[in-house]
Amino acid sequence: xxxxxxxxxxxxxxxxxxxxxxxxxxxxxxxxxxxxxxxxxxxxxxxxxxxxxxxxxxxxxxxxxxxxxxxxxxxxxxxxxxxxxxxxxxxxxxxxxxxxxxxxxxxxxxxxxxxxxxxxxxxxxxxxxxxxxxxxxxxxxxxxxxxxxxxxxxxxxxxxxxxxxxxxxxxxxxxxxxxxxxxxxxxxxxxxxxxxxxxxxxxxxxxxxxxxxxxxxxxxxxxxxxxxxxxxxxxxxxxxxxxxxxxxxxxxxxxxxxxxxxxxxxxxxxxxxxxxxxxxxxxxxxxxxxxxxxxxxxxxxxxxxxxxxxxxxxxxxx
Amino acid sequence: xxxxxxxxxxxxxxxxxxxxxxxxxxxxxxxxxxxxxxxxxxxxxxxxxxxxxxxxxxxxxxxxxxxxxxxxxxxxxxxxxxxxxxxxxxxxxxxxxxxxxxxxxxxxxxxxxxxxxxxxxxxxxxxxxxxxxxxxxxxxxxxxxxxxxxxxxxxxxxxxxxxxxxxxxxxxxxxxxxxxxxxxxxxxxxxxxxxxxxxxxxxxxxxxxxxxxxxxxxxxxxxxxxxxxxxxxxxxxxxxxxxxxxxxxxxxxxxxxxxxxxxxxxxxxxxxxxxxxxxxxxxxxxxxxxxxxxxxxxxxxxxxxxxxxxxxxxxxxx
Numbered sequence: 001x002x003x004x005x006x007x008x009x010x011x012x013x014x015x016x017x018x019x020x021x022x023x024x025x026x027x028x029x030x031x032x033x034x035x036x037x038x039x040x041x042x043x044x045x046x047x048x049x050x051x052x053x054x055x056x057x058x059x060x061x062x063x064x065x066x067x068x069x070x071x072x073x074x075x076x077x078x079x080x081x082x083x084x085x086x087x088x089x090x091x092x093x094x095x096x097x098x099x100x101x102x103x104x105x106x107x108x109x110x111x112x113x114x115x116x117x118x119x120x121x122x123x124x125x126x127x128x129x130x131x132x133x134x135x136x137x138x139x140x141x142x143x144x145x146x147x148x149x150x151x152x153x154x155x156x157x158x159x160x161x162x163x164x165x166x167x168x169x170x171x172x173x174x175x176x177x178x179x180x181x182x183x184x185x186x187x188x189x190x191x192x193x194x195x196x197x198x199x200x201x202x203x204x205x206x207x208x209x210x211x212x213x214x215x216x217x218x219x220x221x222x223x224x225x226x227x228x229x230x231x232x233x234x235x236x237x238x239x240x241x242x243x244x245x246x247x248x249x250x251x252x253x254x255x256x257x258x259x260x261x262x263x264x265x266x267x268x269x270x271x272x273x274x275x276x277x278x279x280x281x282x283x284x285x286x287x288x289x290x291x292x293x294x295x296x297x298x299x300x301x302x303x304x305x306x307x308x309x310x311x312x313x314x315x316x317x318x
Numbered sequence: 319x320x321x322x323x324x325x326x327x328x329x330x331x332x333x334x335x336x337x338x339x340x341x342x343x344x345x346x347x348x349x350x351x352x353x354x355x356x357x358x359x360x361x362x363x364x365x366x367x368x369x370x371x372x373x374x375x376x377x378x379x380x381x382x383x384x385x386x387x388x389x390x391x392x393x394x395x396x397x398x399x400x401x402x403x404x405x406x407x408x409x410x411x412x413x414x415x416x417x418x419x420x421x422x423x424x425x426x427x428x429x430x431x432x433x434x435x436x437x438x439x440x441x442x443x444x445x446x447x448x449x450x451x452x453x454x455x456x457x458x459x460x461x462x463x464x465x466x467x468x469x470x471x472x473x474x475x476x477x478x479x480x481x482x483x484x485x486x487x488x489x490x491x492x493x494x495x496x497x498x499x500x501x502x503x504x505x506x507x508x509x510x511x512x513x514x515x516x517x518x519x520x521x522x523x524x525x526x527x528x529x530x531x532x533x534x535x536x537x538x539x540x541x542x543x544x545x546x547x548x549x550x551x552x553x554x555x556x557x558x559x560x561x562x563x564x565x566x567x568x569x570x571x572x573x574x575x576x577x578x579x580x581x582x583x584x585x586x587x588x589x590x591x592x593x594x595x596x597x598x599x600x601x602x603x604x605x606x607x608x609x610x611x612x613x614x615x616x617x618x619x620x621x622x623x624x625x626x627x628x629x630x631x632x633x634x635x636x
Binding site for chain 2 (some may be wrong): 078080087114135136150152157160161164165166167169170172173174179181182183184185190203238239242243246247248249250251252279280281282283284285
């Protein structure tokens with residue numbers, strides 16, 4: 001069923017360790033129908049799939065379903081778009097799980113496009129957000145983990161397996177601490193929310209009366225001028241800057257878009273990030289790199305999954 | 319003048335800080351005519367250009383010159399392919415020098431393609447060497463500096479200014495030593511020949527009776543089992559591995575091709591490089607990365623410059 005760029009919709013799925021979101025998205029990036037279920041992440045693979053099918057059934061109940069020409073999935077990684085499988089770290093019941101084939105069957109044989117969640121967020125920012133109109137950009141999500149995706153030559157660059165732009169596992173500290181991925185000194189190991197908050201605590205920062213020891217609480221302290229909290233954000237910014245500089249040296253980006261909970265700290269993160277970029281990104285062709293906050297908000301995953309599945313004529317650039 | 323893929327030739331220039339090499343290259347990668355002059359690197363910009371013109375005049379004296387349809391230049395960087403200018407670090411007389419326009423005029427208005435020397439080496443390896451048939455690869459040159467280039471989706475990816483794949487200035491050591499580029503902890507600052515040899519000397523390695531303190535001499539000592547020399551190569555390998563792992567996480571390469579003088583150390587470099595990659599490249603989509611030596615030898619720069627200028631039908635993939 002070909003998509004009419006003017007009226008055709010894409011069904012989008014955003015699959016994470018805590019929720020499965022679904023939507024019907026039009027060619028202008030409007031969410032027309034939506035559904036959401038918790039991810040039964042500790043259950044078996046078929047139970048997780050049943051939750052996906054329930055979300056799809058909600059969407060299929062809409063009269064708009066008939067105009068759906070394609071399905072886009074953004075999933076927590078690792079994914080393998082070449083095989084159509086996913087193995088999300090936080091969903092142990094899914095290992096090399098044939099999600100593309102299962103979703104294809106559940107949607108009447110419609111074509112299904114799978115990308116990693118970092119690539120999906122990037123597709124959303126490129127289509128509708130801060131990377132719009134940029135030919136070469138890196139988009140990052142800094143929260144419990146650090147993910148990302150690339151725009152190269154004006155298009156999303158998912159890579160052969162849909163994992164490109166995986167900046168969280170770029171090593172920036174040769175002799176750094178072991179990372180959950182099995183590597184060492186990865187950007188995520190330094191800049192994600194949990195290590196950031198842990199570093200503040202280890203260096204003597206103490207939470208307020210509410211006992212909140214999250215990165216958001218450290219951000220509030222940094223915004224209030226607490227020097228230990230400020231230093232914790234500076235270290236995270238340093239790791240992010242080195243990863244962004246690495247990306248710029250390797251693929252010549254001129255924009256980095258940063259979203260996710262840790263980016264919610266605002267200037268507590270962005271000010272030291274810009275300073276650190278000035279340290280690490282020195283070559284002529286990387287020196288003019290700018291860093292801006294993400295613009296697509298909580299629907300980024302859904303909009304990006306839609307963009308990845310949309311044919312070029314339909315407005316998205318994926 | 320269109321190039322006949324069967325008979326048309328490309329004029330190639332390989333411009334470095336010590337020599338300017340030129341050749342007429344056919345669609346199968348054979349060098350049919352060649353010329354070479356020393357680079358008058360300490361002279362003014364016009365004197366350097368006169369040496370380029372002398373090389374071109376040598377080539378133009380060949381009866382084959384009439385079949386030359388295009389000119390390819392691989393130059394020491396930084397280059398700016400979008401502006402057609404070069405600013406080689408070791409040729410101070412050239413800053414934003416309009417090399418493309420000057421070569422175009424010197425070759426009767428033929429179309430001129432400019433890439434950085436790392437991209438040129440990569441084009442050669444992809445066309446005729448160890449990266450042949452690979453869709454996604456990184457090629458590196460490890461010698462006095464560390465350069466590189468990328469193959470993505472089956473094609474050379476020069477980036478907007480012709481500098482992509484610049485692995486030498488990927489930061490892998492957040493708190494590392496300052497680099498000549500102005501950055502800190504760059505791959506080149508750790509893995510290039512001069513810092514490698516300096517590290518061996520600082521740690522107590524002593525040269526033989528010939529007083530040779532080059533990286534090649536350290537390589538010979540490492541091959542003979544000298545533990546300090548072995549450790550110096552291990553540290554260089556660690557930095558290279560982190561840079562290669564960063565590239566794999568960012569753009570999903572499955573091959574790294576390593577050439578240049580330091581790679582001439584053979585297993586003294588490649589054995590610890592493979593071990594270190596096993597440390598830093600852990601994600602499912604990067605774990606099967608292989609590392610092999612470059613295959614195109616001393617003509618890599620010329621062949622790659624030719625490949626970059628050759629239309630797809632002529633055999634090269636650039």
